[in-house]
Amino acid sequence: MKFLIVGLGNPGAKYEDTRHNVGFRVVERLSEDWSPASHGALARIRHRGKQIVLLKPDTFMNLSGKAVRYWLQKEKIPKERLLVVMDDLHLDFGHLRLRGKGSDAGHNGLKSIDQxxxxxxxxxxxxxxGRDFHPGQQADYVLGEWPAEEFRDLPGHLDRAAEICLSFCAHGLQNTMNKYNKKGG
Known part of the structure; x- marks a missing residue:
């Protein structure tokens, strides 16, 4: 059984440590062995007998759907075995929420994938x-680097997110949601 886990972000050093690239940071926790591939960087791992294809699209956030569609088709992976990891302004820093479907909530990467x-x-x-920005400063906020306090706490949250990704593949969506989608987490 094969899965596709996609971490959303923007390619290039300019965006490397920005909030918008947290999806990249999560999938990087799952492998250090990345190779250039069509529409991004790819890694392959195995976990509990499952094959997992990891993808960091190089299409920039707003065109993420192009890379996701390509790799779903190329690897013959059904959408029920796709997991997309991305930043969310509507959750406090470090909070993680797994869902089986939902709106794009204004996230351009999800809009592209949906389309x-x-x-x-x-x-x-x-x-x-988090949402620590004034009206009209959303783009600067998501493309800004982590403040020192959050950057210090980031590794633990990234590890937990990576654990959720592996659980999704090994134990399924519902079991993983039941285990990890606790109040405050």
Whole structure:
């Protein structure tokens, strides 16, 4: 059984340590062995007998759907075995929420995936980045680097997010949601 886990972000050093690239940081916790591939960087791992394809799209956030559609088709992976990891302004920093489907909530990466894969019926792991910005400064906030206090706490949250990704593949969506989607987490 094969899964596709996609960490959303933007390619290039300019974006490397920004909040918007937290999806990249999560999937990087699952492998250090990345190779250039069509529409991004790819890694392959095995976990509890499952094959897992990890993807960091190089299409920039707003065109993420192009890479996701390509790799779903190339690897013949059904959408029920797709997990997308991305930043979420609507959750406090470090809070993680797994869902089996849902709206894009204004996230351009999800909008692109919804449009190019035929709907929002795929799992997504939302990684809270908070909303500490003034009106009109959303783009600067998500493309800004982590403040020192959050950067210090980031590794533990990334590890927990990576654990959720592996649980999704090994134990399924519902069991993983039941275990990890606790109040405050």
């Amino acid at each position: 190019l894969t035929g709907g929002n019926n795929y799992a997504r792991l939302r990684f809270g980045i």
